[in-house]
Amino acid sequence: MDFSSNSPASITWYVEASRVNANDGDWISADSAGTFKVLRLAKLTANAAPEPVAKNATLTVTGKLTLANWATHKYAGYSGRSVKLQFRKKGTSTYSTVKTVTSGTGGALKTKVKATTDGYWRWSYAGNTISSAAKATGDYVDVH
Incomplete structure (x- = not known):
């Protein structure tokens, strides 16, 4: 091997x-x-902007899905994967899926949502036969 x-x-x-x-x-x-x-480790990042944001304004959530490349000993963008955008309202502990997007070139993730209440935004990837599942750390957004 x-x-x-x-x-x-x-x-x-x-x-x-x-x-x-x-x-x-x-x-x-x-x-x-x-x-x-043996699964290759997947990683996710998340960033929601602008912060803070006005109530009912558009929020842009970006991120990147990467996958360990054992040949190069680096992480590389993982494109063409189904990734869920999730939201958790302030004061709660459960995330809910808002929408699903496909990772683009270099593993890029980007979507727009309406900001209605304070809470945490993150990306979640289920994994597949060669890669682990991954969840980004939630990015807190204050809605005014």
Whole structure:
């Protein structure tokens, strides 16, 4: 396996256990004791502007979705992915999805929403077969 590329994230890995001993003296042997996937880490950023904003004015929420590139040892933009814009009202603990957008060139995210109340805006990505899920830190916006 080439561990200097991104290919380990596209296959299923197997755990071999030649022998596992139990506390009661029993034991088991298995060629394939389990499976797992190695996922490339995804990251998200979020920024809502302007801050503060007038009630019912347009708020622009931007961000970037990036994915670990094991070949270059850097993060690169992850385009063409479905990413949810979420909002959490001040004083609450639950985010709700407002809309879904597709990440653009370089993983860029941008959309416009109406600002109606104080709260936190963030992007959320569900992940896929090669990448982890990711959530941006919520960006608080004061609405006047």
